[in-house]
Amino acid sequence: MAGCSSSTDANVDPPPSSVPKREKAAGPTQKKDKAPVLTVGKNASYDAASSTTRATLSVTFRAAKYVTASEISAGKPKGRFAVITLEVTNNGSRDGAFHPYGFMKWEGGDRVAQGVATLYSTGTQSVDSTYHPGESVTGDVVLDVPRKGGTVSYYDGTGTASLTFVMPAK
Structure with missing residues (x-):
């Protein structure tokens, strides 16, 4: 038998059901969306994570200032x-939480986050709360930052920052 090969299917594509589908990579290799960057006076929304649902929270960065320990009745800062x-x-349309304590990190220059x-x-009122749909609170968060400037990112437990605040240089 001339022209025969050992496999009759050598040039035939396998049936579609036997071809594994390529799936997009998940995890660290997948491109992540960057957190909205807020300067004083700006706002942005993000999907707040909870154990079972996601809610859309909007955060407006109203003001930022550097203060002394005596101005806020605090101990010595680092x-x-x-x-x-x-x-x-x-x-x-669902409850959503905003918990800044323990979930905010400062970065700037050659310093590690x-x-x-x-x-x-x-x-002021505490912004550290669970918000029902339509609820809003304005309040202060006291930070102990290494120096003026840099950025402060809020992490909502998703692994990447949910929001980033640009701190004033002065």
Whole structure:
């Protein structure tokens, strides 16, 4: 038998059911969306994570200023105290949480990212809460940052920052 090969299917594509489909990579190799970057006076929305649902929260970066420990009745900072005023609003149809304490990190220049939210208070309403649809609170978060400037990112437990705040250089 001339022209025969050992496999009669050598040039025939296998049936579609036996071809494995290529799936997009998941995890660190997949391109991540960058967090919205807020300067004073700007706002952005993000999907707040919870154990079972996602809610859309809007955060407005109202103000930022550097203060002394005596101005906020606090102990000695590791760096310097900064107070950021935020307005947090639940624009979604489900409950959503905003918990800055332990979930905010400062970065700047050649310094490694480090946690900066403190439990000190300026006496304003606490923005650390679970928000029902339509609820809104404006209040301060006291940070202990290494130096003026840099950025402070809020991590909502998703692995990547949900929001980034540009801190004033002065």
